[in-house]
Amino acid sequence: MNTPRHILFVDDNPGDRDLAREAMEENGSLQFHTANDGEEAMKFLRQSGAFENTPRPHLIILDLNMPRKGGLEALNEIKTNEALSTIPVVIFSSSTAAEDLNQAYQANANAYVVKPSNLDGFLSVMREIKHFWQKVAAVI
Numbered sequence: 001m002n003t004p005r006h007i008l009f010v011d012d013n014p015g016d017r018d019l020a021r022e023a024m025e026e027n028g029s030l031q032f033h034t035a036n037d038g039e040e041a042m043k044f045l046r047q048s049g050a051f052e053n054t055p056r057p058h059l060i061i062l063d064l065n066m067p068r069k070g071g072l073e074a075l076n077e078i079k080t081n082e083a084l085s086t087i088p089v090v091i092f093s094s095s096t097a098a099e100d101l102n103q104a105y106q107a108n109a110n111a112y113v114v115k116p117s118n119l120d121g122f123l124s125v126m127r128e129i130k131h132f133w134q135k136v137a138a139v140i
Helices: 014-024 038-046 071-079 098-106 119-136
Strands: 005-010 030-035 059-062 089-093 111-114
Touching (some): 005 038, 014 030, 014 119, 089 119, 098 111
Parallel strands (some): 005 030, 059 089
16 A cells, blocks of 8 residues: 555653654655543544644554543544544553453453553564554554
8 A cells, every 4th residue: 555544642741752753654655643631532533623724543542541532432432433433542551450441342442452661562562553454454
C-alpha cells in the first residue's frame, strides 16, 4: 500500500506520546496523530472543532486510564458508532488486571497489549504494532 496509513495514539502521558511517535515515525511511511484523552479522541474521530479536517485513522491505539474520558468509555463509543466501529482499536495499557482485559475484549477491542515499563520494551512493542498494522494486517 503506497498511501500512508494514519494512526491515532490516545494517551494522557506526554512522554508515552513522544516515545510512540518516535517508534511509529521511524522510516516515514505513516501519519501519526495524538489525542490527550478519550474526549479529545472522540472529537478527532468525529472531526469536530479543531479537528475538522483530520483523516480517518486506520488504527487507534488507546490507553485505558485517562482523565475526563477513559479508554473503555471511548472504546465503547467507537465500537457502537456505525461510522467508526470498523476502525481497529488496540488497547495499550500498563494494567494486567483480568477485569480490564475482559472489559476491553467485551467492548470489542481488537487487541490488548500490556505497556512495557522500560524504554527498550516500549519502543520494541510500538515497532511490532506498527509492523503488524502496516505490513501484515489488511485495513479499510
